[in-house]
Structures are given as C-alpha cells and as structure tokens.
Amino acid sequence: MTTQTTDSTASALELPAPDDTMTWLGDRSRGSLERAREMVRSLKADPPCDALAVLRAWNDVEIEISNARASAAVYSETNPEKDVREAADVTMQQVDEFATDLGLDGELFEIFDALSSEGLDPTATRLLERQLRDFRRSGVDRDEATRARLRELAQLELRASQEFGRNMREGVRSIRVRPEDLAGMPADWLTSHEPDDDGLITVTTDYPDSVPVGTFCSVPATRRAISFERLNIAWPANDAVLQRLLTLRAEHAGLLGYKDWADFNAETKMIRTGSAINEFIDKIVAASTDAAQRDKQIVLDRLRQDDPDAQDIYGYDLPYYSELVRKERYDVDAQLVRTFFRFDAVLQGLLAVTGRLFGLTWEPVPAAPVWAPDVAAYDVLRDGTRIGRIYLDLHPREGKYKHAAQFTLVEGVRGRQLPEGVLVCNFSRGLMEHSEVTTFFHEFGHLIHHIVGGTQDWVEFTGVSTEWDFVEAPSQMLEEWAWDPTVLAEFAVDADGAVIPEALVRRMRTADDFGKGYLARTQMFYAALSVGIHQHRPEDLTTAVREAQQRYSVFPYIEDTHFQCAFGHLDGYSSGYYTYMWSLVIAKDMFSAFHAEDLFEPHVAARYRDRVLAPGGSKDAADLVADFLGRPYTFDAYAAWLAE
Template sequence: MTIQPHPLTLPAADSRDSRDSRDSGDSGDSGADWLDWVGRRGDDELARCQSLVEELKASPPTEALDALHLWNDAQVALSNAAAVGSLFAEIHPDKAVRDRAEAVAQGVQKVDTDLGLDQQLYGVLAGLDPAGLDADALRLLERTLRDFRRSGVDRDDETRARLRELSEKGLLLSQEFSKNIRENVRSVRLRPEQLDGLPQDWVDAHPVDDEGLVTVTTDYPDVVPFRTFAKDADARRALVKEFLTIGWPANDAVLQDILAVRRETAALLGYESWADYDAEVKMIGTGKAIADFIDRITELAADSAARDKAVLLERMRQDRPGATDIDGADHAYYAELVRKEQLAVDAQRVRTYFPFEAVRQGLLDVTGRLFGLEWRPAEDPATWHPEVATYDVAFHGRRIGRIHLDLHPRDGKYKHAAQFDLVRGVRGVQLAEGVLVCNFNRGLMEHDEVVTLFHEFGHLVHHVVAGDQEWVRFSGVATEWDFVEAPSQMLEEWAWDADVLATFARNAEGETIPADLVAAMRRADDFGKGYDARTQMFYAALSYDLHVNETADLTGRLKELMAAYSVFPYIEGTHMHCHFGHLDGYSSAYYTYMWSLVIAKDMFSAFDRHDLFDPEVAGAYRDKVLAPGGRRDAADLVADFLGRPYTFDAYAAWLAE
C-alpha cells in the first residue's frame, strides 16, 4: 500500500503578545499541548525504532533489501525523534517544553549509542549478502557498517561500555554548553547620547528607561548595528566585550570537559586525535589536511588582509592620531566609515531598501523562480509561535514539503542562524519539513542580514529538494559535512545581483534600489575580504587546535592562535571560545565554511552573471547537486555539474580581485 505523505500536525502557538517572555514555566493551554506533543512524538518514535530493531534482530529477513528496508524504517523513527529533541530544545518559547525536548534528545542519544554498540545487530547487517543490491542500497549498507565500526562495535566489552558512557556524557555537556550561550544574554546600559550614529528606527526601538538610560543587549539585532554605527568608542568597546564574554566562566569548564570526552573517545577508537576521527568521513579526509588547508588560505589572504587593515588603521588615526593597531571593538565601525567615505556606500541608506516583509517575500520569489518551486502559505499554519510563517512547497504542482520561518529574536531562543530538520523526507512515507531559525529585526534589515537570510534559506531549499529519497540516510542535507555550506554560500550571490535585488528591494517611497548603488555595494564588500578570511582561519585554527593539542588555559591558547592567524589583536578580558557555538556542533571542523566557499565559487562560475535565472543551468544545479542528497560523494556531484573536478582557481581569483 502506498502511504500518502502529509505535513506533520503541530499544536497551535500561544496567542499572547509575541514578545512576551515565557521562561517562567507558566505554559498556558497551548504550552501544555506542546509539552504533551513533544513528549509523545519523541517517546513514540523512539519506541517504534526500538521495536523495529528488535524485529530485525529476532527475525532477520533472508533478503538483504528487505533487511535494509526494516533498518531504514527504524532510522526514520530515530530521525523523527532526534529532530523534535534538537529543534524544540533550542527554539520553543516555553522553558518547560525546551527542557522536555532536551530529555527527548538525551533519549535519542542513548538509543543511537546503544544501536551503534549492539554486536548482534551489527552481525545481522554485516552478514547480509550485497549481491543484487543497486548502487543506493549498496552505499547505504557500506555507510551503515562503517558507522558501526566508528561507534566501536568491534571493541571489547569494557571499551564499549566506556564509549557508551562518553557518548551520553558528551550530549549532556553539549546541551549545557548551548544552554549557557542561549540563556546568558548580556547588556550594557547607556546614556541616550551614546546612541549617536545609530539608525533612527533602531533608536526608536530602544526607549529610555525610568533612570534615563537605554539597554543594549548582546543579541544580534542589537550588537551588530551598534558595533557598526555607534560613534561612541567606549560604548562600542563595552558592548563588544560583553558579547565576547557570553558563557564565561561556566562554558570554559564545560568546553574542557567536552574536549576531554572527544579526546578519550578518539583514543579508544584508535585515532591519533579527534580531528582525525572526525575528518575521516568528510571530504578533507585527515586532521593534517585541515591544518594544511588553514595555512594555505592564511597565505593566500595575507596580502589582501594587510592592505585593507592598513586602510582601516589610517582612517582610525584621523580620530585617534596615536593609534598603533585596531581590534574587534573598532574594525566594523571603521570598515563602515571607509565604505561610506571612500567607496561611496552608506549602509544606513542601503538598509532603507530592505524592509523585512519585502525581503522575505522577495527571497521566496527569487528561489521559487530559480529552482522551479512554489511556496504556498499553509492553510493550517499551527506553529510554536505567532511570528512563525509556514509555507507548503510544491514542484511541478506536486507538494514536496513544508517550511517554517522563525526569523525574529525572543527570550530563550537559539541566538544564531541555522536550518533545523523537523522531518526528513522519505519517498511514500513522509514529506520533508524544515525550520529556518534566525534573529533578524522586524523592521529594516542590514544588507549583510539579507545575505545571511539567503544563505540559511539555501540549507532549507537543499533539505526539501533532496527530500524525495528511498533511504532516510541520504535525505536532505546529507552530503559530507564540509560540503553542506557550499550550496548556501553560492545562493548568497543572488543577494548581490542588481537585477535580482530590483525585484524586491524598495524604500518607503517605492523607489527600487539603484543598480549603481548595488555595484558600489559589491565593490565595498570586496573591501576586507582578506582580513575576513584571516579571521575565519583563526576560528578554524581554534576549532582544530583545541581538539588536537590539550591545554589547561583555553583563553591563553586562544590569544596565541589569534596572534598567529587573525590580523586583529585580542581584546583583554574576553573569552570568545565560551560562546563559539561551532566548537560544539562543528567540533574540529570549522574549516568547513572556507572549504565550502572554495567549492561554491567554483560552482557559481557555471552560471552566466548576466542571467542568473538561466533555467538550463539552474535546473542542472538543482537536479545534479541538490536533489541527490547524500546518494553520491560531494566531489562527484560537483564534477557532474561542472563537467570537471572542482579547483581553487575561482576562489583564488576572487580573493585576488
């Protein structure tokens, strides 16, 4: 019997004001519904997974394909439970629901770990005869057996027991690390005159309190505009220092424990370091290759970084004649001045063309046209918060998935920008559903925010377009982890094209953003790309080094690596690693962003810059790179699209421009 997939049925959001804090634990009726739903969804799917696995072990099918389908059904259930736990622990307005989701995630981790160490289950799957399996099924079997070996299934009882303990401990530490970032919103209180330079709509949104002061927080809609536009250097520095100290001191100890768990895990599995263990299943292959890549990009960016930093410092000396260096409290502000005064781009003028609602609709229109998709407002948009926008996704008139856009900040919510799975698409079983979680202003957007929105939406497109899979293992963004950013980085290019922006970027008077302004924006964006690359390599080096070289002083090591890779000096008294969330999610692999950018630049070279909507090229990209999901290695997907292996050439040319 063919199962007709349909969107997941969710409880309704609380109807109270969307900006109310609900961390008191008083969930209200809808909160109680959500608490029940999250628990039931997680528990039921975990129970289904375990039941299917027991069936597979007790009565293994004689045919390999039948056994793989039973294993796939179990993995679908585990994936569904995992999505509930990871998503709602980060974004639900009610703390009780977030806590319940964390408990679901802990249950998922325990089941997943137990499965990976189950020697009987491994024996069943390892004993399957692969003869007659098609390429996808054979790939699934090979990847599954590799996962078992990487879990330690072939180790002795004592080692497997310790690996189980480490896995469960690691998840608890990761949840604590994330919670300390999410719940440690900091702020500074300033005199009204210290807001000089900020856009008027931003100032209007920050009223003076009864004590005559204004509160500015470390949430992105506050800190990004403030460090870019605020003229008061002391106020900028005060806020940036608070931002760079989120999670301190608690996360210093938590991170040390996370690193210790990973070191011991890698050692028990026979790897020299966690970086080697983690890189084994990525495009890059080895830990040493990560270090080599970081050094290569650092060298490529050196001249550009030095040149543009010198421009910043020269401009800063007009205000501070004795200045000898410039750091993270000042460089965004002076970069904006250079772009405005020397490159004729005023970011405050630019933002007038990007009201949030118009940008969101423009994004849907652009991606719909590019990929041949329809984004239809859902008729039953029950969600976890009134500000979440829900759309059904159709391709050639057939519904293929659903997306939820949760794009504004609130208390207790994930502080960065990311795409989360809600459901991974499986052909004939369930439609793909994804959630975009960001923290944008509700009014005018910076163009950098527009670029970020395009980037993150790229993950959502990938998740849905690649959701028509027989095997859940290959559904959605299921390529090697150091490729997953490339499609999103490439989609950023459409946020820089004058013709594309002209379709939705209009100011309050209805005037379309001028093409010459967009051209100037592109030139201005090139300014600083060298020192931005060096900053990214500092982050990548920090991510890699902390997983390879044990240190008792994380802040001290951060300072050393910053001096070696970044062109900007350390700000005394800060502890950026304590809120560097990617140390948890990406672990030793933050290099991924730049690795993916190299590939993204190469893939974009296949498009005609004068016709970014060419249906033949866009369709080939959709079908050859996005739609296969994880069914092929990323290098093969790119080679199929480009007609050749990817190279560094396009990236190097862009960096040298």
C-alpha cells in the same frame, strides 16, 4: 497527539497547540522509540537473508529515530517555555542513548556484516557500506568494557553539548547607556529603543542590538562596552563545559584507535584527516595575507584620523571603521542601504527569487500549528505537487537560539513522509542590514537543500546529508543572488517606492570585497582554534584563543575576553569549522557555471538543482559537483576572486 502519515502528499508532522506541547513531546518520543525498539527486536529475532530486506527494515528504524530526535532538537532551541526546552533536552538524551546502543549492538553488526552487496543497486550498496563503517566507528568490534565506556561517553558528550548551548541561549548580556552615548545610530533603531525611567537605553548582545551598535555608533566607549559583553557571553560557565567536552571527545577518539578527535571527526568528510585541515588553513592564509595586510592598513589609517596615537585596530572598532572606509572610499552608506531592505519585502523577495530559480512555489499555511506566534509556515510545491513544508522563526525572543541556522523537523523519505525544515534566525522586524539579507539567503539555501533533496528512498541520504564540509557550499553560492542588481530590483525599495539603484548595488559589491583578505584570515583563526583545541587540548582555553588569534588573524586579541565560551560551532562543528572556507572554495567554482548577465538561466539552474541538491547524500559531494560542472572542482575560482 497526532501521528505521522504515510501519504506522500500530506504533512508528515502536525505540531501540537502550545498547551499540549509537553504531552506531545513525551508521547511522540516514547511512541517513536518504542516502535523502533520493536522493529529492532523483530530484525534480530528473524533477520532476512536478503540484504535489501535488511536495509529496508533498518531504514524504518532510522526514520523513527530521526523523527523523535528532530522534533526534540527544534523545541530545545526555539520553544518559548523553559520547561519545554528542558523536556526536549531530556528527550534528545533518550533518543541518543538508544541510537548509541544500536551502534554498539553486536548482534545487529553480525547481521549487517554477513550481508552481500551482490544484486544491490549503487545507492543501496553505498548504504550498506556506510552502515558497516558507522558500526565500526561506534566501537561495536571493541571489548565489552570499551563498549560500555563508549556508551557512557556518548551520553556525557550530549549533555555537555546541551549545557554549552543552553548557557549561550540564556546568557544574554546587556549594557545601559545614555541616549547621547548612541550617537550615529539609525533613527528607526533609536525609535525602537526608548529610554527607561532612569533615562538610560538598554542594548543587549542579541544581534539586532549589538551588530548595528558596532557598525554605526560613533561613541568608542559604547562600541567597546557591547563588544566586550558579546565576547564574554557564557563566561565562565562554558569554559569549564568546553574543557569537559574536549576531554570526553579525546577519550572517545582514543578508545576507537584515532590519534585525536580531529582525525575521528574528519574521517567522514571530504578532507579525511585532521592534518589535512591544518594544511588547508595554511593554504588559505598564504593566499589571503597580502590582501589582508593591505586592507587592514587602510582601515587603520582611517582610525588614525580620529585617534592619531592608535597602534593597531581592535575588533570593537573594526566594523565601524570598515563601514567608514566603505562610505568614504566607495560611496556606500550602510544607513542609506538599509532603507531599501524592509524585512517584510525582503522575505517576499527571497521567496520569489528562490521560487523562480528552483521552480518552487511557497504557499502560506496560516492555520498550521506552530510553537510561537510569530512563526510562519509555508507548504512547498513543485509543478503543483506539495513536496514539503518550511517554518520560518526569524525574530529574537528570550531563550531562543541566538544565531542563524536551519533545523530539520522531518526528514523526507520517498512515499513515506515529506521533508519539513525550520529556519531559525534573529532578524530585525524593521529595516535590515544588507549583511542580514545575505545571511537570510544563505540560511534559506540550507532549507531549500533539505526540501529539494528530501525525496530519497533511504533516510540516511535525504536532504542535507552530504559530507559536512560540503553542506555550506550551496548556501554560500545562493548568497550571490543577494548581490545581483536585477535580483535586488525585484524587492529592494525604500519607503517612497524607489528601487535600489543599480550603481549603488555595484558599489556595494565592490565595497564588500574590501576586507575579504582579512576576513579570510579571521575565518582561519576560527578554524585553527576549532581544530587546534581538539588536537592539543590546552589547559587554558583563553590562552589558546589569544595565541590562535595572534598567529592567524591580523587583528589583536582583546584582553579579558573569552570568545570560546560563545563560539557555538565548537559544539556542533567541533574540530571542523574549516568547513565554511572549504565550502566557499567549492561554491565559487559552482557559481562560475552561471551566466553573470542572467542568474536565472533555466538550463543551468535546473541542472544545479537536479544534480547537486536533489540527490541529497546519495553520492559523494565531489561527484555531485563534477556532475554539475562537467569536471572536478578546483581552487582556481576562489583564488581569482581573492586576488581581485
């Protein structure tokens, strides 16, 4: 086992060789937890009278807990070996149990409650206030029986969450079809999907298979079949798991005096209350309905050219016919577009664009130990000084996390350890859809936030530690660079070396704006489902999906499907899926500060980096945005974009 360093110019974490992983995970967890336990014992035995000294001692404890939890979380979601993933789950349970005990420790609470903020700087004062709030949200001031039950609930919730995620990771489905049932598919996709000995081709529900089939396959039965499988991943197992998780969360919130989990979960976010989530959803629905109905009718009319009897358009036909509308109405052929986006070129282009924008250098570390052969490591430099490390795990494999996300490997703490982050995606190794390119930019934005914001004195405020309904805003804003013709010209070239035409990029953007109204309504369906099942706890979750879709989406429910079982955000985001749209409102306003003709304008880019990203969570998100814009954020930019 290797240990952390305290040299701020050295890597805070060295990963083991694959054969040593199990031992490494156990040793790292036990070592970090034992150090944390000893620190807590010392703090309780002889607590300093000085508030700053107590906060520093507590910071040491939280660093150890964070290191143990973060590495286990990455291995749980990404390691190729099932026994390692399971061991990582156990490690996370141990870490979470210890953290729960600390939150319910009355002696610790008394130490913090007796402290005065006099003499503390604003950030340390914020930390003290945050810690006292978190103690109370843990239930430390409740009676012994309640504390015992809250301790038990925390473990049960974590195990249910792990089971929910595991069922999705391991629940990949597939269909087997004849080659002629894949008419319309791109040549490079077909080349990578050879028929088996029975003459059939296997199409899985993993993104690089199912998304292109849904978009390009001209055979309706094939589109329906793969869509049906995608909407039934982890059914029926996760239906029972989700019901259990909702019950646990409701009891948890009730024991702490909250009306429901949505109110408990919203308290620490910008939105503050569960009822405000419903109000926000209604606001977006009102703003998007006209555009949603207008664009849906256009797609439905195009479907009726092929199927005159069609009364409505379902999710299994929407991507295909939306693509046809964009091709025929806006002269944008996604199969042509994808020829300009080779994965390797996109990766190098993304590194170049973000490096220029944020003043960073990405330096490959080919000798870095990694958990799978296709994981790449880069040291991150600013002004020649290394400020962190990133790991890119970008292609599908069995047992791996199935969506796209940034995971923390090490939280950065000034003078103690550099931030390290992991980007986990499931991209094709060949040509990419432009939607995948924007996803790549989006998720990389989280990684940048983690690294650039990872220079705080307090681990509580490092990296992406703002309110959870703000964390998507910087990433959503970075997507704008994936639409700029000048930016794309730097890396979007076809096999003959021809640069993507500026006129095509502008048509792509116009075409992409088509459907934004009905996409907003779909997002509000997801948001309403996530908050609604936590507020009302329906007996039948599939019925709840159907009813929420009928009310908020403009597209009908597909019978005998169970979307809730593979909607991973019902775990991590719980009642807070609204955060994506809330963040988009802020992202549109922040982007208005950049000059349309020069997205790399140094003064604006540096101000954004230093006032929004670099402070991490040391200020409220609304204050960070106001510092950058010179005013409070508004709904205006989003509303104007939606109305275009």
